[in-house]
Amino acid sequence: MRSSAPSAAASKADIRRLSNAERSAYFARREAAKVLRCVLQGDARRRAVGSVKSLVYSPSVRNKRATFALVCQTLKHLPIIKQILEDADIVNSKWKRKEDLLFIVTYDVLFGQAKQSIGDAEKFLIHHKIKLQSALEQLLSRKKANGIDELTAIYQTGDAPKPRYVRVNTLKLDIGYAMLELDKLTKVQKDGLLPDLLILPAGTDLHDHPLVLNGSVFMQGKASCMVAAALRPEPGWAVLDACSAPGNKTVHLAALMRDEGEIIACELNEQRVNRLEDTIRLSGASNIHVVHGDFLNLTPSVHPYNKVQAILLDPSCSGSGTSAERLDHLLPSYTAGHAADGTEIARLNKLAAFQKKALTHALSY
Numbered sequence: 001m002r003s004s005a006p007s008a009a010a011s012k013a014d015i016r017r018l019s020n021a022e023r024s025a026y027f028a029r030r031e032a033a034k035v036l037r038c039v040l041q042g043d044a045r046r047r048a049v050g051s052v053k054s055l056v057y058s059p060s061v062r063n064k065r066a067t068f069a070l071v072c073q074t075l076k077h078l079p080i081i082k083q084i085l086e087d088a089d090i091v092n093s094k095w096k097r098k099e100d101l102l103f104i105v106t107y108d109v110l111f112g113q114a115k116q117s118i119g120d121a122e123k124f125l126i127h128h129k130i131k132l133q134s135a136l137e138q139l140l141s142r143k144k145a146n147g148i149d150e151l152t153a154i155y156q157t158g159d160a161p162k163p164r165y166v167r168v169n170t171l172k173l174d175i176g177y178a179m180l181e182l183d184k185l186t187k188v189q190k191d192g193l194l195p196d197l198l199i200l201p202a203g204t205d206l207h208d209h210p211l212v213l214n215g216s217v218f219m220q221g222k223a224s225c226m227v228a229a230a231l232r233p234e235p236g237w238a239v240l241d242a243c244s245a246p247g248n249k250t251v252h253l254a255a256l257m258r259d260e261g262e263i264i265a266c267e268l269n270e271q272r273v274n275r276l277e278d279t280i281r282l283s284g285a286s287n288i289h290v291v292h293g294d295f296l297n298l299t300p301s302v303h304p305y306n307k308v309q310a311i312l313l314d315p316s317c318s319g320s321g322t323s324a325e326r327l328d329h330l331l332p333s334y335t336a337g338h339a340a341d342g343t344e345i346a347r348l349n350k351l352a353a354f355q356k357k358a359l360t361h362a363l364s365y
């Protein structure tokens with residue numbers, strides 16, 4: 001039997017009565033629900049709009065830290081949350097349409113901090129808290145789990161967390177100085193292979209750090225940094241970055257070239273051209289010329305392409321190698337059978353065909 005619960009959206013007056021912390025938690029839950037909807041829809045269609053991180057760190061999300069934590073924790077507990085909601089039998093068709101908010105608030109009511117009864121989802125779930133807790137108790141006993149961590153582990157297929165890599169933008173900052181600054185926050189080590197790469201403990205959150213915000217350091221993984229380093233461009237070279245947005249490797253090239261010579265950064269997707277231009281501005285590089293177009297249509301014999309000495313080709317890929325960084329292991333589709341899915345195979349074949357074309361074109365220079 002489903003029982004009804006009081007249901008009213010929070011009025012402005014209700015929200016004004018909240019303390020600052022409560023208000024910020026209320027809005028973080030709504031921002032997290034929007035991100036979760038995007039992530040789950042993309043995952044269901046196998047067409048991600050962006051990773052959890054890129055969605056949370058978009059300019060429209062105000063309370064990034066709380067939103068990120070809520071999305072990650074909700075995804076981590078999602079199979080459990082779904083099971084509890086089903087067992088408690090409280091979700092009617094109205095709430096099915098707002099499932100994302102329901103998932104976030106259920107996480108916060110059961111395992112987090114949601115105590116206030118402002119907001120329709122909060123009111124609804126706090127009203128049913130006893131039923132939810134009882135469904136959780138029964139689930140723990142059914143799965144023979146000694147607590148929520150054990151239950152999560154039973155449901156999870158996670159990867160071990162990777163350290164946080166940070167590339168020092170040597171156009172703006174000296175490596176030693178970057179180490180001193182970051183050392184104030186946490187333990188910092190130099191990477192053994194790449195001199196401009198620093199290693200910080202897994203989970204270090206640097207998104208709001210001044211060095212990141214002013215482009216002195218870039219949060220860039222080691223594999224990504226290896227590419228420009230392997231090319232070893234010299235100052236003064238003409239280099240073509242064939243598929244360049246969001247531009248992390250482009251600006252790494254610029255740093256290795258000490259902002260001398262020329263980098264042509266080609267990008268097909270208009271929105272991503274904007275991101276590329278933002279990255280370039282942030283890096284302070286002045287030797288990058290952006291071309292909005294299809295790399296496959298650039299003619300090697302025509303100026304300025306006829307003077308290109310090296311090409312960095314990083315075409316669109318499956319993203320499977322960065323799944324842990326993108327937090328894909330938290331998504332429902334991240335299962336062992338994932339690769340066998342028909343849509344996935346078609347997507348991979350299409351990507352492979354493009355990569356072959358792009359490589360053949362690059363080799364024609």
Ligand SMILES: C[S@@+](CC[C@H](N)C(=O)[O-])C[C@H]1O[C@@H](n2cnc3c(N)ncnc32)[C@H](O)[C@@H]1O
Pocket residue numbers: 224242243244245246247248249250266267268269272293294295296314315316317
């Ligand atoms: C893997 S991403 C590049 C990441 C980038 N190198 C970096 O490190 O920040 C591939 C990019 O290639 C772009 N792209 C795909 N097809 C393209 C084409 N035919 N010509 C130019 N760019 C293309 C995509 O829009 C995407 O932005």
